Amino acid sequence: MTIEQKIKHYKKIIDQELVNLPVPDYPSGLYEPIKYSLATTGKRIRPILLLIVGEGFGATQADILPAALALEVLHTYTLVHDDIMDNDDTRRGIATVHKKWNVNTAILSGDGLNTLAFRLLMDTKSKNIREIGIEFTNGMLEICEGQALDLSFETTINVSTEQYMEMISKKTGRLIGMACKIGALTAGCSNKIIENLFIFGIKIGQAFQIQDDLLEITSSEEKMGKSLSSDFASGKKTYPLLYTLSNMSEDKKIKFLSFLKKNMYNRKEVQKKFRESGSIDKTKDLIKKLLNEAHEHLDVCPGAIKKELLGIMKFIQKRQF
Template sequence: MDNQFKFLLQEWREQIDRRLFQVLDGHHPAILYDPIQYVLEGGGKRIRPILLALSCKAVDGVLEKCWDAAVAVELLHDFTLVHDDIMDRDDTRRGRATVHKKWNSDIALLAGDGLVALAFQSLLRTQSSKIHEIATVFTEGIIELCEGQAFDLEFETNGDVNLKDYLDMIGRKTARLLNVSAKLGGLIGNGNEAEVQALGNFGYNLGCGFQIQDDLLDITSDEATMGKTYGSDVKRKKQTYLLVHALSEADSSIKEQLRFLLTKQEINRTQINEVKVLFEKAGSIDAAKFAINKYILSAKSNLDELHSTQGKELLLSFLKYISNRNA
């Protein structure tokens, strides 16, 4: 990543963080706002607000106008994390205890509700003649986020998930919010319809690639870098691109071995390694890499619609930054 872009990311991250915490100013009671503050302090890469700001810049928009919406997509993302962690019984997030673990699930439930409300509050501070469309895009995004999470819950009890189902699920659960972020940036920046659409598609493709990469990193990245446990998806028997691919595409002996490993109550480190070997044999790791690359190429081609050369370059740098991550 070139230094100029790195510097820009750093500057924007600080801008976003400063504005994120302002959302909490003067609010009480602590029982609601302390857990929310804790979530905001947890860090994260702020990918969604940065994508929003980049998209605003990519249509030569006024950057200053986009920060409230940028904060909104980050708050919305945090809302999904807090509620999903309750449903997934996840004890750690970004290397720290999750809200329901540090407090309890009632507090986490309420903190999530507060986050979604604060997200709308921040969004509605945006000064734009397109505020109705902006709020509608945001809202439709939340509905799909809920649907994505619902499909994910359904997958837990339904062993028969194919790649189409999986891609539909991550489309809603992960890619949609990146799609929304990019579209909002385009709308606030006063991009034309084709540009807003192209930015949305860019966000969507980036999101799909990002999620499959996340699935892949679960067994190819080391713990210290990742901030979550090696093979935690495997441990939780989560329907990832790799597992869905292997269980639908591998030959029957591999499928059988995989299914056998998944019957275990507890999956230990040796067994995670065995699963990894089975994924390799099934070609699932290569397939995941291929799929990630396909989405990245699609995202690139979405940028053809943009007029601003600088905007295009910034989004290409962002794409590179995201796809080169190892955590």
């Protein structure tokens, strides 16, 4: 099986398992939006990574599938709550929960998804169940930290690229790092392998997020499924933006941010400004650097697993939207 076939194979299993979860119908105010959120088809990269690592190192699929599903449900919960906080109307082309229902329903169904994630995790069969529980909850807390930083950056003019890297390490990297780490924990790997795979996951998570930031600017509106202005209007900081700002005087920064916020540039003008500042090239270099670093952390793995994980890394990298 090629890695593309393997990804497709795992994705099918996860999609099916998520739809077949024993989620009750009543009360519908809680479970309808939960089912709605789980049915949207994401890439399922996180559970796929967990399964590839876990099975690759000898764990049994049936034993570790609950942990893989738990990660995807956890990811879904963060999206439902983040969409409220970011006031996003759509997600993957369909209405967000708080738009389709209301904010209360989105808070509550996010809480339900969060709990469902823990509940699934408890069904994982591993002698390391306590360590897995601790990693899962430590990771969840760090994801909350990342979201808190992301929100606080919206009202901060001077955010350093180091602060930004920390934020995305927590908000995006950690969950992917967790996927690798929990996969390795289920298979009873050595600490050395666990730690290296964890860093591999964080690095590709960061690269993945910065690639998203870049596509937000360079890609067309239709491909992204949301308007360019939505992130800028809320004051969101992204790597390409921070790099562009870093070359400006304080006055120019404030003016530029205010123009973006008020949606006073069209897409072409924004793209031109970013290109001229050197930000597009610099961002591409950073993505390459992070992926190279991630690659190095795979040296501890046997060849077959290393090859598969590199395959996933390239799969994510090729993504155009």
